[in-house]
Amino acid sequence: ISFDLACAVVLGSNIGTTITPLLASMSGNVAAKRTAMGHLLFNTLGIIWTLCVFYPFVNLNVWITEAFGQGNPETLFTYVNTLEDTQPDIYNQLFAGSLPAGHEVLAKIAMMQFSVSFGLSMFHTVFNLINLSIMIWLTGMYVKIVEKLIPAKHKEDEEFQLKFISAGLLSASELNIAQAEKEMTVYAQRVQRMIDMAENLVHSKEKSEEFSQLFSRLEKYEEISDRMEIEIANYLNRCAEGRLSNEGKLHIAAMLNIVSEIESIADCCFGCAKILIRKQESGVDFTELIYKNIDTMFGYLKEAMTDMIELLSDVEKAREVAIIRSYNKEREINNLRNQLRTNNVENINNKVYEYQSGIYYMDIINDLEKMGDYIINVVDTIRDHFRKHVA
Structure with a gap:
């Protein structure tokens, strides 16, 4: 897949990981549920603004990756497609795993794969840093939204919280x-x-x-x-x-x-x-x-x-x-x-x-x-x- 599509997968994984705290909070108190909901909102709103500027944001991370001397993460997808068109035998051996260990194509692809890994890591890091820089100013709004979505059943729930234990399922x-x-x-x-x-x-x-x-x-x-x-x-x-x-x-x-x-x-x-x-x-x-x-x-x-x-x-x-x-x-x-x-x-x-x-x-x-x-x-x-x- 192309680098921009891989970045989209990273955004999707950010939404997917929110299910873990949501499930964990189901048996917890109102504070636990609100924390999990806040986590979901943080990632969802962050992905919304990222999708609005998706391609420029991807290009920013490509530039950052190159600035760190790790190469262009977009070249791997282009190189492999070109290899399929120009050298189909090498392409087939590559995916069959039959190329010799020291082959120059393997060396090039290894370097490009590292560039892609670094680029995706940088994409995720920059996304969270910018998201935090934006959302930290909207904490008050977050509180109101979360309290509206998950109201306390009793007024006392706002003040009464157990810190270390919950009413959830017990294991060990x-x-x-x-x-x-x-x-x-x-x-x-x-x-x-x-x-x-x-x-x-x-x-x-x-x-x-x-x-x-x-x-x-x-x-x-x-x-x-x-x-x-x-x-x-x-x-x-x-x-x-x-x-x-x-x-x-x-x-x-x-x-x-x-x-x-x-x-x-x-x-x-x-x-x-x-x-x-x-x-x-x-x-x-x-x-x-x-x-x-x-x-x-x-x-x-x-x-x-x-x-x-x-x-x-x-x-x-x-x-x-x-x-x-x-x-x-x-x-x-x-x-x-x-x-x-x-x-x-x-x-x-x-x-x-x-x-x-x-x-x-x-x-x-x-x-x-x-x-x-x-x-x-x-x-x-x-x-x-x-x-x-x-x-």
């Missing part, structure tokens, strides 16, 4: 467990952000727009947390239905427990927000001492959460020193809770703050201490079920 279950371990870490990091939100909510001015926005955001995160727990748990259950070693099955049971504990941490974060709502409705104020003690507890809790995520990020190599640090932090949280509980009774008796303020204050402290319990439960699970990997 042992490898899928590794993906689920990564997803657990992402889940824990999302819940960690809820702890920061809860702390900010404590210091937000009551009945303000900031307070309302933070509360709504925390509530949204809690709903997403519930959905993530269900998605990961369902994925793990499907993994368990595949062929797994005994160790793999034990890992899945442990991971289901970890996911449940992380979700409980998210519930406590939103529980803290609901305590603040009740406090607001009761017209109760906190003193600077109460705020200071709550901040201290949040500080301990965030350190414990960070240590837990560190362990989760590589459960196969969980370090003994990190586990011990987590247990020490849990004791600090419990000791602080006990100390604050004792001091609370004294402060109420001494009229440092009102009784009702002390009630809501202790509710928050107890809620935070529960988070510490859930965190250490995750650490316990890592220690008990991944123990042989601990260094």
Whole structure:
């Protein structure tokens, strides 16, 4: 075939390769489907403008190939056709594969074949570079088109995405467990952000727009947390239905427990927000001492959460020193809770703050201490079920 027809085949292959991500995205979430559709649009629109200037574009790539010293990729087609007309015997021997190895025709054709290969590679490269240079300015339009073609079934789909796993078919279950371990870490990091939100909510001015926005955001995160727990748990259950070693099955049971504990941490974060709502409705104020003690507890809790995520990020190599640090932090949280509980009774008796303020204050402290319990439960699970990997 001629060089320009070969270039047309290259364009067709660009469309053909888009079927792979489209098929792969069929069982994925809305983000996966939109990514595959964006890939299809990118190649389709690129081919449309290329076809409008096809022959000049082919000539450009011929010129680039010659400029690189690789010869004219169009000469092979002409040379072979001329050979058929002028030297039919040589032509027939060529396609029969009976020409001697050192024949000059074979040497010429080998050089021209390399020129064609280089030219087609250059055509594909230049096509993608120019296509990218044009389409990068139309990203906003792409987003709108893709969102229109593949709308989200629910508004939450815009914000809720699993990063490493999908609801698609499972193949190698042992490898899928590794993906689920990564997803657990992402889940824990999302819940960690809820702890920061809860702390900010404590210091937000009551009945303000900031307070309302933070509360709504925390509530949204809690709903997403519930959905993530269900998605990961369902994925793990499907993994368990595949062929797994005994160790793999034990890992899945442990991971289901970890996911449940992380979700409980998210519930406590939103529980803290609901305590603040009740406090607001009761017209109760906190003193600077109460705020200071709550901040201290949040500080301990965030350190414990960070240590837990560190362990989760590589459960196969969980370090003994990190586990011990987590247990020490849990004791600090419990000791602080006990100390604050004792001091609370004294402060109420001494009229440092009102009784009702002390009630809501202790509710928050107890809620935070529960988070510490859930965190250490995750650490316990890592220690008990991944123990042989601990260094």
